[in-house]
Amino acid sequence: MACAIELEALSRDYGERTALADVSVALEEGATLAVLGPNGAGKTTLLRILATLLRPHRGAARVLGRELPREGWTVRGRIGFLGHDPLLYRDLTARENLRYHARLHDVGEQRVDEVLDQVGMARRADEALRLLSRGMVQRLAVCRAVLHDPELLLLDEPTSHLDPAGIELVEPLIGRSSGRTRVVVSHDPGGSVAEADVVLGLKRGRAELVAEARSVGEVELRGLYR
Amino acid sequence: MTRAALAVLRKDLRAELRTGETVPAMCLFAVTTLVVFHFAFNRESVEGDLAAGILWVTVLFAAVLGINRLFVAEREQGGFDGFLLAPVDRTAMLVAKVVALLAFLVAVELVTVPAFALLLLEPAPDPRLIAVLALGDLGIAVVGTLTSALAVQTRARDLIVPIVTLPLLLPVIIAAASAASPLLGGAGAGSVPMKWMAVLGLYDLIFGLIAYAVFDFLLED
Numbered sequence: 497m498a499c500a501i502e503l504e505a506l507s508r509d510y511g512e513r514t515a516l517a518d519v520s521v522a523l524e525e526g527a528t529l530a531v532l533g534p535n536g537a538g539k540t541t542l543l544r545i546l547a548t549l550l551r552p553h554r555g556a557a558r559v560l561g562r563e564l565p566r567e568g569w570t571v572r573g574r575i576g577f578l579g580h581d582p583l584l585y586r587d588l589t590a591r592e593n594l595r596y597h598a599r600l601h602d603v604g605e606q607r608v609d610e611v612l613d614q615v616g617m618a619r620r621a622d623e624a625l626r627l628l629s630r631g632m633v634q635r636l637a638v639c640r641a642v643l644h645d646p647e648l649l650l651l652d653e654p655t656s657h658l659d660p661a662g663i664e665l666v667e668p669l670i671g672r673s674s675g676r677t678r679v680v681v682s683h684d685p686g687g688s689v690a691e692a693d694v695v696l697g698l699k700r701g702r703a704e705l706v707a708e709a710r711s712v713g714e715v716e717l718r719g720l721y722r
Numbered sequence: 723m724t725r726a727a728l729a730v731l732r733k734d735l736r737a738e739l740r741t742g743e744t745v746p747a748m749c750l751f752a753v754t755t756l757v758v759f760h761f762a763f764n765r766e767s768v769e770g771d772l773a774a775g776i777l778w779v780t781v782l783f784a785a786v787l788g789i790n791r792l793f794v795a796e797r798e799q800g801g802f803d804g805f806l807l808a809p810v811d812r813t814a815m816l817v818a819k820v821v822a823l824l825a826f827l828v829a830v831e832l833v834t835v836p837a838f839a840l841l842l843l844e845p846a847p848d849p850r851l852i853a854v855l856a857l858g859d860l861g862i863a864v865v866g867t868l869t870s871a872l873a874v875q876t877r878a879r880d881l882i883v884p885i886v887t888l889p890l891l892l893p894v895i896i897a898a899a900s901a902a903s904p905l906l907g908g909a910g911a912g913s914v915p916m917k918w919m920a921v922l923g924l925y926d927l928i929f930g931l932i933a934y935a936v937f938d939f940l941l942e943d
């Protein structure tokens with residue numbers, strides 16, 4: 497099977513501080529990569545590089561067969577990114593926000609209604625975002641990330657703010673059952689390893705752990721957070 | 723690019739219509755400034771260079787308020803990331819923001835020019851003033867969008883915008899005021915000085931090309 501993501505000695509600095517140093521990992525199409533590590537380990541930086549929002553400073557990154565950052569523009573429409581911020585406007589309604597992103601991605605407006613329905617937000621779709629709860633906004637952020645039916649999902653704590661019902665609703669869109677290639681950043685090591693194929697453990701920007709998920713045990717995970 | 727530019731423009735105009743955060747503040751500021759001029763000069767009316775200067779200084783300072791807020795939602799609500807994740811030409815955002823700022827300026831002038839005529843002008847302004855306003859507004863919109871995109875990346879956004887924008891817009895103010903003066907009862911009343919209109923057009927073109935060339939880099943990390 498072809499590789500969806502190939503990173504070789506990937507590094508990124510913020511001024512004097514190194515956020516990522518020599519990170520190498522590969523992920524096959526359709527597989528899930530769990531990215532773990534303590535706060536400030538470089539997880540979000542890695543995700544933003546893969547999403548083409550940040551440039552790597554050293555090393556090589558290939559995403560969906562394209563070289564980053566040189567060919568970044570060719571993969572943007574094939575990536576769905578769900579970060580800490582929902583990337584939605586507070587003064588627009590849920591539907592207006594999604595229609596805006598649908599236009600940017602050249603997606604038909606019926607798809608907006610479809611995803612709103614899937615996450616149980618059709619009834620509240622015409623309310624301004626600032627009037628919705630954080631959990632509802634997170635459901636809409638999921639809608640935004642999958643609106644254009646991306647091949648690769650980059651998910652940073654995707655179920656944060658969601659209640660069990662919400663998690664169940666978004667599972668077919670961003671969960672393992674979606675069938676998409678996924679990179680999932682999580683602070684729930686046990687849960688994310690259980691549904692991953694490959695685990696990347698970051699600590700102070702370095703890849704402390706790169707292994708198949710089934711070979712990763714409690715000891716390795718505990719070592720990562722110590 | 724047209725599809726993306728229209729999407730951003732539509733979103734911006736919708737947000738402004740809903741919140742009224744920018745244009746009403748710009749209008750209020752402009753009218754208040756004219757009232758201050760009215761009392762400061764203690765005259766029934768002004769004309770020529772003085773009238774043109776008052777009009778353009780008022781429009782320019784009101785524009786700074788709009789320029790300050792142009793990219794705030796993109797910065798604070800993740801609009802930049804949302805846009806950059808889409809497979810669209812980044813220039814679409816430049817085009818949309820220039821047109822949005824232009825629309826804001828037109829809305830402000832629909833209030834400001836009648837208020838100006840009421841408070842400070844003896845005869846009504848020549849309708850050809852519209853052409854001068856249009857060219858001046860375009861220059862302000864292009865440069866304002868560029869400096870706003872630059873300043874929004876910094877913490878001192880509110881300071882950077884006037885410090886960078888006002889000197890860059892000096893040629894616009896000189897040319898626009900010179901072109902407007904005869905239309906406001908100044909020397910050579912009635913005729914539009916084509917030389918100054920050409921200067922305005924040239925400025926708009928040059929800064930439009932500069933903005934097109936550098937805008938991508940302003941959105942880079």
